[in-house]
Amino acid sequence: xxxxxxxxxxxxxxxxxxxxxxxxxxxxxxxxxxxxxxxxxxxxxxxxxxxxxxxxxxxxxxxxxxxxxxxxxxxxxxxxxxxxxxxxxxxxxxxxxxxxxxxxxxxxxxxxxxxxxxxxxxxxxxxxxxxxxxxxxxxxxxxxxxxxxxxxxxxxxxxxxxxxxxxxxxxxxxxxxxxxxxxxxxxxxxxxxxxxxxxxxxxxxxxxxxxxxxxxxxxxxxxxxxxxxxxxxxxxxxxxxxxxxxxxxxxxxxxx
Amino acid sequence: xxxxxxxxxxxxxxxxxxxxxxxxxxxxxxxxxxxxxxxxxxxxxxxxxxxxxxxxxxxxxxxxxxxxxxxxxxxxxxxxxxxxxxxxxxxxxxxxxxxxxxxxxxxxxxxxxxxxxxxxxxxxxxxxxxxxxxxxxxxxxxxxxxxxxxxxxxxxxxxxxxxxxxxxxxxxxxxxxxxxxxxxxxxxxxxxxxxxxxxxxxxxxxxxxxxxxxxxxxxxxxxxxxxxxxxxxxxxxxxxxxxxxxxxxxxxxxxxxxxxxxxxxxxxxxxxxxxxxxxxxxxxx
Numbered sequence: 339x340x341x342x343x344x345x346x347x348x349x350x351x352x353x354x355x356x357x358x359x360x361x362x363x364x365x366x367x368x369x370x371x372x373x374x375x376x377x378x379x380x381x382x383x384x385x386x387x388x389x390x391x392x393x394x395x396x397x398x399x400x401x402x403x404x405x406x407x408x409x410x411x412x413x414x415x416x417x418x419x420x421x422x423x424x425x426x427x428x429x430x431x432x433x434x435x436x437x438x439x440x441x442x443x444x445x446x447x448x449x450x451x452x453x454x455x456x457x458x459x460x461x462x463x464x465x466x467x468x469x470x471x472x473x474x475x476x477x478x479x480x481x482x483x484x485x486x487x488x489x490x491x492x493x494x495x496x497x498x499x500x501x502x503x504x505x506x507x508x509x510x511x512x513x514x515x516x517x518x519x520x521x522x523x524x525x526x527x528x529x530x531x532x533x534x535x536x537x538x539x540x541x542x543x544x545x546x547x548x549x550x551x552x553x554x555x556x557x558x559x560x561x562x563x564x565x566x567x568x569x570x571x572x573x574x575x576x577x578x579x580x581x582x583x584x585x586x587x588x589x590x591x592x593x594x
Numbered sequence: 595x596x597x598x599x600x601x602x603x604x605x606x607x608x609x610x611x612x613x614x615x616x617x618x619x620x621x622x623x624x625x626x627x628x629x630x631x632x633x634x635x636x637x638x639x640x641x642x643x644x645x646x647x648x649x650x651x652x653x654x655x656x657x658x659x660x661x662x663x664x665x666x667x668x669x670x671x672x673x674x675x676x677x678x679x680x681x682x683x684x685x686x687x688x689x690x691x692x693x694x695x696x697x698x699x700x701x702x703x704x705x706x707x708x709x710x711x712x713x714x715x716x717x718x719x720x721x722x723x724x725x726x727x728x729x730x731x732x733x734x735x736x737x738x739x740x741x742x743x744x745x746x747x748x749x750x751x752x753x754x755x756x757x758x759x760x761x762x763x764x765x766x767x768x769x770x771x772x773x774x775x776x777x778x779x780x781x782x783x784x785x786x787x788x789x790x791x792x793x794x795x796x797x798x799x800x801x802x803x804x805x806x807x808x809x810x811x812x813x814x815x816x817x818x819x820x821x822x823x824x825x826x827x828x829x830x831x832x833x834x835x836x837x838x839x840x841x842x843x844x845x846x847x848x849x850x851x852x853x854x855x856x857x858x859x860x861x862x863x864x865x866x867x868x869x870x871x872x873x874x875x876x877x878x879x
Contacts, residue, residue: 391851398855398862399714405862406710409869430685439718444851451843458839525689560737560839564730567846571722572670579677586681590688 356551359473363481363547366474373479380483384445385490392440392491393498399436400499401506403427408511420513421521424503429526430589433496434537434582440495441488441542442574446549449480450570453553454563462554472554481546488542492535533589540581545574628833629826632760635753639761643754650762654724655770671719671770672777678715679778682707683785687792699792700801703782708775708809709865716774717820717857720767721850725828728759729849732832733842741833756829763825764818771817775810816864820857827853 407423453476456462462472500522507513552570556562602609639647656666686702732755735741744751783801787794831849835842 387847387851391855394855395858398858402710402714402858402862402865405865405869406706410705426689431681439854440851443722443854444847447847447850448844451840451847454843455838455840525692559734560842561730561734563839564734564842564846565727567843568723568726568730571726571846571850575718575722576670576673579674583677583680583684587684590684 355555356548359477359551359554360547362473363477363550366471366478367482369474371474373475376475377479377483380449380480381486384441384449384483384487387448388440388444388487388491391444392436392495395440396432396436396495396499397502399432400424400428400503403432404503404506405511408507408513412511417511417513418517419521419524420507420511421504421518422524422526424500424507424518425522425524425526428496428499428503429530429534430586431582432499433492433534434541434585436495436499437488437492437538438541438545438575438578438582440491441484442545442548442571442578445484445487446545446570446574447567449484449546450549450553450567451563453480453550454556454566457554457556458559458563477550477554480550481543484546484549485539485542488545489535489539492538496531496534529592530589533585533592537582537585537589540585541578544577544581548574548577624834625830628756628830631752632756632826632829635750635757636761638750638753639758642750643758646754647758647762650758651765654727654762654766667719667723667766668770668773670723671716672773674719675712675715675774675777676781678711679703679707679781680785682711682778682782683790686782687786687790696790696792697796698800699782699786699790700797700799701804703779703786704801704805707778707782708805708813709869712771712775712778713813713816713820713861714858715778716767716771716817717824717861718854719774720763720770720821721824721828721853721857724763724766725824725853726846726850728763728825729828729832729835729846730842732756732759732829733835733845736833736835737838737842752833756833759829760822760825763821767817767821768814771814774817775813812864812868816861819864820860823860824853824857827856 404420404424404427407427408417408420411417411420411423456476462476465472465475504515504518507518508515549570552566552573556566558565655668682703683699686706687696687699690696690698690702732741735755741751741755744754779801783794783797786792787797828849831845831852835845837844
């Protein structure tokens with residue numbers, strides 16, 4: 339009975355622990371000394387593991403969307419507006435979502451694996467014994483790195499996606515290039531771009547926090563690290579898709 | 595040998611880059627060989643390891659460890675597709691309302707959910723849950739030398755561990771994809787009718803008019819194909835993990851990003867081959 343109660347309270351403890359760590363991180367961001375070296379190294383690391391998957395994911399994603407849109411638009415006799423669909427899809431949804439997939443799937447997993455291995459080897463405990471706060475030394479630079487890289491990546495995703503959509507529409511589906519470019523800004527404006535960048539920033543921060551929490555609470559050897567990475571992917575996807583709905587609804591209210 | 599050493603020392607950069615190039619091609623060859631052998635051993639699973647297959651199906655659909663606590667793969671897939679279905683309601687309704695045709699939100703649900711959103715979301719959810727879980731399990735087994743132990747005991751490790759997971763993934767994806775499609779339809783409908791206040795009759799009319807049954811069947815084909823590809827990639831990275839606990843974690847990360855890229859590319863190719871010629875869509879009915 340007691341065991342039942344304990345085991346059923348485990349997920350709630352996990353959520354509580356996550357929020358506690360997030361608060362600690364938020365406080366530690368403003369406490370000197372800031373771990374500049376670790377921050378730069380982590381930013382470069384996340385950017386390096388994410389860059390190639392970003393390019394390889396954003397092109398097929400946009401081409402798929404542009405293709406589906408164009409089938410519809412050609413049926414209306416409005417294929418010249420395919421630029422509008424491409425811009426709408428790339429800026430409002432594909433940009434942030436591909437960034438999520440890459441930052442959570444590539445950056446956060448690598449981060450969690452690295453932190454998890456350190457936790458298992460008791461390096462974090464050693465740091466605490468030496469009087470170094472692991473949140474300040476390890477978690478803060480990682481979370482900020484994930485946030486910055488997500489912001490930068492989302493603009494790259496949008497640009498690459500639009501270029502891919504342009505090539506596909508113009509060369510394979512015979513849309514007029516001028517009409518495609520002219521249609522880009524028809525529905526999508528500066529407000530949408532700003533909301534999209536804010537979305538990406540939030541995604542990066544959440545993915546970084548989840549990765550760091552899962553990584554610092556690993557237990558149970560190699561299988562434990564593997565499971566923690568698996569859970570990082572699942573939980574960050576869940577969280578990010580929920581954030582996406584709310585941010586989309588808010589963005590539409592702001593922009594209309 | 596002496597010529598080889600001399601050349602290597604004379605042109606160290608060239609030697610290094612050609613070595614990397616060689617290693618890259620070898621890895622691609624090894625992956626292809628692994629995929630071929632895994633698919634070929636599927637027969638062995640059906641003949642010899644039926645019990646393991648059933649156990650894996652149960653474990654995959656309901657999840658293991660902490661993921662089972664929140665309801666397993668079914669709940670996660672359902673949840674992700676609910677959120678993307680709701681996105682259709684939010685984005686579709688508002689964009690259509692800008693040009694005064696918000697009645698067509700039901701059409702957007704029937705068209706984009708089936709062709710684009712449900713297959714992609716299901717692929718992402720599968721890669722994250724079943725796929726990454728398989729890599730983590732297999733990687734831990736490899737690190738603990740359990741796979742070598744299986745070989746020593748005379749069990750065909752490739753069939754027992756990898757092929758069985760691919761088969762189980764294909765079997766599990768069919769009910770999972772049903773859940774995914776139903777959830778995305780339901781979420782779009784509830785979002786449009788309850789939250790934005792469109793009348794259900796209008797929504798249902800446009801939804802039913804534009805829902806093409808053959809599209810649904812093709813979308814199932816897409817889901818099954820991506821499931822095979824995802825499971826193959828994930829079992830490969832788990833099977834060849836190395837380098838201690840950090841190695842398992844890295845293998846999971848590498849497998850996730852590879853399988854996401856491959857799954858989206860496969861979805862794109864299947865879409866182009868199905869709808870590339872005619873589009874299979876007729877507005878006039």
